[in-house]
Amino acid sequence: MTVALETRNLVKRFGGLVATDDVSIAFQKGVRYALIGPNGAGKTTLINLLTGVLRPTGGAVILEGADITGMAPHRRVQNGLARTFQINQLFPEMTPLQTVGLAVSERQGHGREWWRLAGGKREVIDEAAAILERFGLTDVMGAETKVLPYGKQRLLEIAVAIACRPRVLLLDEPAAGVPEEERHEILDIVGGLPDDVTILLIEHDMDLVFSFAQRIAVLVNGGLFMEGAAKDIAADPRVREVYLGEGGHG
Amino acid sequence: MQGSALLLRMRGLQRLNEVSTSKIPKEPASRMVTILFDGIAYGMLLFILACGLSVTLGLMNFVNLAHGAFALAGGYITATLMNRAGFSFFLCLPIAFLFSALIGVALERTLYRHLYDRSHLDQVLFTIGIVFMTVSAVDYTMGSGQQMINIPTVLRGRIDLLGGSIGVYRLFIIVICGLLTLLLQLALVRTRFGSRLRAAVDDPRVARGLGVNVNLVFAVTFAIGSGLAGLGGALGAEVLGMDPTFPVKFMIYFLIVVTVGGASSITGAFFASLLLGIADVAGKYYVPKAGAFIIYAIMVLVLIWRPQGLFVKGATR
Amino acid sequence: MTDIAAAAAVPQISPAADARLMLAAAARWRWWEFAVWIAALAAIVVFPRNLLLLNEIAILALFALSLDLILGFAGIVSLGHAAFFGVGAYAAGLLGKFGYGDPFLGLAAAAAVAAVLGFATSFLLLRGSDLTRLMVTLGIALMLLELANREAWLTGGADGLQGVTIGPVLGLFDFDLSGRTAYLYSLGVLFVLFLLARRIIHSPFGLSLRAVKQNPLRARAIGISVAVRLVAIYTLSAAFAGVAGALSAQTTQYVSLEVFDFIRSADVMLVLVLGGVGYLYGGIFGALIFKLMQDYLSAITPQYWQFWIGLVLVILVLAGRERIGAQLTRLFAPLLRWRRA
Known part of the structure; x- marks a missing residue:
């Protein structure tokens, strides 16, 4: 399998705060990913680094083998990296x-x-x-x-x-604010995209995450905590502890 | 093409503030002291005139191009009271402050507060309208000529200081404006009103939640800012000249003070005023040909280099 | 159109055909647009004594149209648009003074000079807030004013540029005292540039400008280079303003320092706002209202008409420009067929 989008030792600091902490992750072509993590784990910062809204303090972003770390946001879109926003834009x-x-x-x-x-x-x-x-x-x-x-x-x-x-599509909480009964309609549409499109979904709703994603990346405190197949992540006790545990009991 | 005498005079920006520099000594060192001194006096005046704007524009983000109208009010009430009713100059100064403050608060309560959350374009249009009306109305009622203010004999004459020759009146301006600056800084940092203002500007909704009367705070702030402009107009009439087109002529200078100084504090505006005052006086003396061109060019460069202002820490985003 | 024929042949209209019709309708000429231009032409016969005023209206309309391109379609607030009017006026005026009096040569030179200035200064506006833009545009116009004042050997300084001689339009029509040639010439130029502007705002490029104005973040996220689009429209707007300045210099055969004035920048903004921002006719209607108002008011109070202009501005803003615009649109909607039902 080829790598569609990749980060290498990506770091973003705001003053003393480390929002993205040495994240290296490779997204395989055509795979549906979900990016999860507690609030403040740096999910949106990571998306902003990938799309060029923010410039990283260190590290690199690689799209289909080409280094796009310094590329302007609109050029990334032209090169096949599109996104949606958490709040409608x-x-x-x-x-x-x-x-x-x-x-x-x-x-x-x-x-x-x-x-x-x-x-x-x-x-x-x-x-x-x-x-x-x-x-x-x-x-x-x-x-x-x-x-x-x-x-x-x-x-x-x-x-x-x-x-x-896009060949890589970043979906920042696409179902945010959408009533329960219409949520799956949105994901069905997204799921119906051609197979060679790589999708990275940020979502809090675990039902949606597990019904959609083949692989899951877990962010904690800005760092990549774990990345793996959806069923492995669901079964992993450490993930349950740091993340799923909170939601599971609620 | 416009066919209006008033307009033709309003366009006289190239004749902008022909600052009546003191008699400049010939000897280079003492000449420099004198120019520096005149520049400081001019800068202090600019600060008093513009500090109200640095709060409304810098902190409250309200583009008020009509700020000079308050200075106009202060200058004109002083000239009128002195020349027609024989009031003393020293009595006129507090009156100028109160008069402009009253006008300011009346305008703020009735008109300006409706515009705080409007677009910048609306604010620009509205305040340009106010400028047009003020200039014409003052011209109509008071005539188009310069207002003469005869400063008291105590303040006339020159003294020698640090090898330079300094006008007593300029020294007076520096002392008064210096004291006011200190007072302002203390009021903003040390008093409860200061902290309320900062809270109200920071987030009006939160401030309201904490029991701050935000409307009152804004109104008082606006009144003080307008009052200081009025006082500056009274003090500056002799140095800067005072005619109906004052708000247009000095608009750009006030805006420079605020934008170059940055929005975060009045100290930024203070340093920007001093810099502008000294640069303007020195520029007019040493390179009279270049005139205000250099000032505008520097302003544009500063704004491009540091859009948030020169005296703001970590301004680059 | 074959598209319509094809759509009609199919029993139910397909979404694509429907979409095509919908987009085509947005750019279609309305009857009242024809009426505006016919009225402008008819004015020569109806108001033969007011041709000089009509000429001023046409020039002001073009100037306001140029501002509409950046304010109405790209959201750039400028307090120094007179800079471009001014350099255009001096370019055409100086050409005329030094023996190159062909009107169209003057227009081309003015457009080129203003466009170069616009292009160069547009980069200063890409970053920064409304306030920074206001100050930078204002600063540039004031710098030019200072420059024109200092370089009196070239510009005539405070006395203005005199001795401007302009040849006949197309080598045939001399500028006469009644202003007949001047008005026809200015109106013709206005019409041609208006057509160009109209074409542009209804083009894919024009649509992208509206997108940039409404939401630059999303515009970038669909691959639009915001900076390039803003530079392009600002340069075009500057060229339009330069042509307006050239028309003024050529038809009055005089240029004064006033062309760079802050008041001129403020006035053109007022004109545009009076007529309405963002639909191209605002400049034309605004110029008409403004000049008639100025003519009428200055007849009553020669020196103080500016007061009433100020009052109009204040009332306009307090009453809510956009609300008034929306009300008018609603009022005339059935009449004007703004949108396809």
């Missing part, structure tokens, strides 16, 4: 059609074309429409995003990331 006054259409058009390299009307490229529209249909957003594709119900916005958040056609 959408364009409030654009429609889902425009949002997804824009993402598709950017990926196809039409972003700087100022002489052509948006919506003129058939391959952009067809793909955008297909994505919207897959996410059940077709009936609201012409409405401004800010007026959509939260569940639809959450779906759009993921749809935009998918429209970047």
